Each structure stands twice: as C-alpha cells, then as structure tokens.
Amino acid sequence: MKRKITLKHIARELDVSISTVSKALKNSEEIGRDTKDKIQAFAKLYNYRPNNIAISLKNKRTKNIGVIIPDIVHHFFTTVFRGIEHYANARGYNVIVCVSDESFDKEVINMEMLANGSIDGFIMALSAETQLKNDYNHLKEVTEQGIPLVLFDRVTDEIQCDKVIINDEEAAYRAVENLIELGRKKIALVTTENYLNVSAKRAEGYRRALKDNNISFDENLVLQLPYQMEEESMSEAFFKNQKFDALLCVNEIFAVKCMGLARKYNKRVPQDMACIGFTDGILSKYSTPSLTSVDQHGELMGETAAQMLIDKIESDHGENDEEQFETKIISATLIERGSTLSNS
C-alpha cells in the first residue's frame, strides 16, 4: 500500500528542510536549480499531492460549496444541481449536497454541520416545511457569520442574500394567455397548497391573465392538491364535477396525471382539454400526448447561482463595505407540444 506522501517525507528523504521542499515545489526563485530539480523529480516520482485539508485549514478556504435541496429524485432540482456542479467544478470547487427531504429539522441540521468550516458558501432551495413554518433563523445565523448564501427557486423575503428565481408569475400569465389565444374559455388551475411560494406566484399569474382577458375567476376551477398527490379522489371528483377546456398545472406530474384522467373521462387532449405544465422534464417530453410545459431552465439557474456564490466567496476581503445583494430572474419559456397543439 502506497501511503500518501507529505512534504515532511520528502524533506527527510532528501535531507532538506520542509520549507525548502514547499518552496521548491512552488517553483520559488529562492531555491537553487539543483535542489529544485532534485525535489521536483522526487515529488513527481512519488506522486506527491498537497493535502487539501491542510491547505483548507491554512487558507481558511475549503473550495467546497454546500448545496441543500429538498429532494434529489426530482427533475428540476437535479437539473439545477447539474448547473451548479458544472460551474463550480470549472472554477475548482467541489460540491457537498445535503437533502432536506422537505423537513425543517434536517435542513437546520445539515446547514449547521456544513457551516462549521466544511464549506465556503451555501446554495439552497427552502424545504416545504421551512416555508410553512416561516422560520429562517438558521439562514440568519449563517449569513451573520459571514458565510455567503444564495437562495434559488424556493426563496424568502425574510432573508437578505443573493437569489435566483424564475418569473413564475409571468410564466403562468403567459401560459394562460397562450391557452386563451387557442380559444380556451374555461381554464382550470391545478396547484399545491399555497405555502409553496412558487405555487402561489403561479396562481397569481393565472388570475391576472384571466382578469386581463375578461374571464371571471371561478374558484371551483382551482384544484388544490397535497404536495405528494397520492390519493386520486380529489382529482376524480374535480374531473367529474367541473367543466373546463384547459388546464394549467404547477408541475408536470400533476399535468400527466390529469391527462390520464382526461382519457378516463373521455376528454381528448388537446381537442377537449388543452394542458400546460410547469417543469419541462422527462415526463413532458415522453408523455402521450407530449406535454406543453414551462421550461424553468434549471441548469442555467444552477450556473447562475454558483457564479453569484463563488464571486461573492472570492471577493470576500470586502467584509467591511456594505453588502450588496442581487436577485437574478431567469426567464421561463414555454415549450409547446402535443397537449396544446392539435397537429402533433
């Protein structure tokens, strides 16, 4: 077993001091040609690599960023994560992921673990429970310690920090307008409980679009499902009792499920019921018919968040001057497919 070699080993072996070795390996001008050559050759031979941990301790920089997301088996978060990972890697950072499982406690525990020196900054999306409790003390503590934080997608106004979001309200607005342009009059909304701020935003856009187009808002056309829509009864009843010719769903699973129900109740998609979902994931692409959906550009969001974070981390000498925070808005785009276009 070839154990990792350290500066000390090299120094001892070559009968020089540790600091000489250190300098030689950094190609310092201070060290003589011969000594440098000798040391460098030896280091290469034994494949010397500096120990990251020691360097972290010395520099007070880990080159790690912490990512905390509610769920990992989830197309959108996964996409964002990919963007973060790519960008971070390109700038020499590694990514430590913790999954909160939509739990407040886990979110808090994970943050505290990582905040004790393991990472240089956080990127996170709030768990559902955190948003429900409206308790952000763990975020406050972290920012007060001077650890940079970037929130994405599931954000809160309670915390002053960089943020990356999509224009949910407007995306929903445009989706509904799109349906109206297709001649739809009775447009239903399928959403989650309102404490998820993205859902709330989307509902606002939905209402505003109706209003701007002189369609009166009908509460009966809003179906609010629990986040993990497991039992079908609510949606079954909705399909039985309500009349509508179009559907806006706040995620693609709801949308695909609803298209299934439409089939069951003999509504053709898109002829009798057009359908638009949020999250342009794998389901949208491969469902039958394929689903028109709002692409949230997760990868771009991730890259953007990572860039904001790393920029802040690396400019952190300015701990005195007034902190300036930014909220970047990623423009969602509508990908039109079979569920609204009859010629597909």
Place this chain on the structure above:
Amino acid sequence: MKRKITLKHIARELDVSISTVSKALKNSEEIGRDTKDKIQAFAKLYNYRPNNIAISLKNKRTKNIGVIIPDIVHHFFTTVFRGIEHYANARGYNVIVCVSDESFDKEVINMEMLANGSIDGFIMALSAETQLKNDYNHLKEVTEQGIPLVLFDRVTDEIQCDKVIINDEEAAYRAVENLIELGRKKIALVTTENYLNVSAKRAEGYRRALKDNNISFDENLVLQLPYQMEEESMSEAFFKNQKFDALLCVNEIFAVKCMGLARKYNKRVPQDMACIGFTDGILSKYSTPSLTSVDQHGELMGETAAQMLIDKIESDHGENDEEQFETKIISATLIERGSTLSNS
C-alpha cells in the same frame, strides 16, 4: 458579523489555557466543576462549534464520502444517490458528489481532486467512456493508497474492491420468461452498445431465456441504439421491417419511445406488442399505458454501498490483515403494469 469563535478565543477571554477549554467542553473529569461550568456557559453563549477542518486534519478522517456518477439528471443514479445520502447522513457523513458526464477524463480528474484528503472513501459507477477504454488506473491508484472504494451498477472485474450490483442477467431472463408466459413468441430486444456492462448482462439474460424456452435467437430482433438515442431513423426502420409481439428494453426511455412508435405503426400495447423496460422510474409510472418494468431498487443499492463503504472506513485499523472484498447482489423485481397486463 459574528465571526466563528475558536478554543483560543474562549481561552483568552476566560484566562485559561486552550487545553483546559478543550477538555472542559468534552466534559472531562480532569477539569474542576467551576471552570467547566464557566467555560461551557461561555461556549454556549457564543455558540461555539469545533471546526470540522481542524478536526479532520487531526484525526485524518474527514467524515466525507466521495460519490462519482456518470450523470445526475438520471432517475436511477439519483435514486441510488438518495440511498447513499440518507445512510451516510445517519452515520454522520457528508457526501461530495462529482459528475463524470460519462467522460473518462472528468472521472479521473474528479477522483484525483477528492483523493487528496477530501474524502474517506469513494462510491462510484463507471462512466461509459471508462468502460469503453477499459482503463482503470485511476481506480487502482486510489485503492493502492488505501482509500476504500465501492463500485455499484457499472462495475469492472479489473478492480478488487467491494461492489454492489443487481442481478441484471437474471432480471432480464425473468422479464423475458414473463413475456413468454404471456404467450409471446417473437420477443425483440432494444439495447445500447455493448460496452456498457449492464446492457451486455441483460442481453445475455435475454438470450438464455429464449434458449431455455426453445425460441431461436434472431439477430434481426435486436436493436442496438446509441446511448443517447436522438435520431429516430434506426428505430423507425426496425419497426417497419421487423415483426415482433413483445419488446424488452434496457431502459425506460427506450421503452416509452418504442411504445410511441408502436402507436404510430398501429400496434396496440399490450395486445399487439407487450413491453418491458428496465429502471422503474417516473416514466414507467406515468406513461400510457403504464410500463411494466424492472425495479433496480436504487435506493437500497445506495444504502448498501454506503454501508459497505463506511464499515470499511471505520474498521480501517486492520490495514495489515488480508483485505476481504465482497460483491453484494440486489435482487431486481418486476413491476407489472399496463404494458404487459391488458386488464389495466
């Protein structure tokens, strides 16, 4: 800004030595009641937390594990990751993820970065390119350094280490038998290039099942698609030219795409063409018809891998005795749905 406090701060503030503080906070019996109380109170007040990095350096244990996977926007890997993350967290470990993007070079770079002290062990699935090149020197180096490694799913015989796999060959065998029991005679296989060892295994199972049931193997009934099946021409031709009444696909995307093609060529699923896929992901559940598929139990695989890894890490005093490696096999199970069951 409340900067992180250290032992040294406390010591200075309370006019005691650093080691006294250290012991007091560990509730050591050596320290007097009063001093202990004083120190503990102070530490609590200022929310003292030991610095992870310093502890890592001291203990030569990071409590981090490195996970390297080919892709993160991928249901199966994501599921495995969840299992790893859950288990690791429960045992006090954090997870650093690197994505190889199916690239050999990235895999190597990522491993080397993490191997320099950032992690206590690796869990990984080989990238496609690595399997294609058949070059495992980066894995060898890591294991030779005494860093524990667990491979899962995409493994290789070239490396001696712990492994977790599913019984791919048998799962495919059983899937085909299932189709035969349903009365299917001409069963096609849709697979990827063979350098992906899982695909190869599945193809073996397919052939063995045919043989055991006296169905002659017909090369024309095997469709081999590039990994990222973007152009449709090959599969279109296949559907036009070949006759078959059942399909085994090595992943769910292929399966769903094929069901789409079946529709296009007026084959009813499952009546005219039954279909089974691998990876019981979101597509299988929500496709129309829903897809019968082989559940690889990714989460269990992840937990198992994490357990093997952490057990090895924590038993690592035994660096002298002969290393014993294990390969655990997770039993895949067939989830029957609409694509093989006509009554659904």
Place this chain on the structure above:
DNA sequence: TTGTATGCGTTATCAA
C-alpha cells in the same frame, strides 16, 4: 486541577 508541548500538513515570515 490546570497548563505546556507536540503534532496533523501546509505556507509564510524572517533569520542565517
């Protein structure tokens, strides 16, 4: 009961 010294691996300052 408390404190001193040393080490983990590295870098940086200063002295030789």
Place this chain on the structure above:
DNA sequence: TTGATAACGCATACAA
C-alpha cells in the same frame, strides 16, 4: 540559497 519558527484549530500525552 536554505532553514527555523509560527500559525491555521484542535486534541492529547505529559508536566506541574
């Protein structure tokens, strides 16, 4: 041109 020393934050063997 090289080396001794201190420091990063913590833990511990050993002294006092």
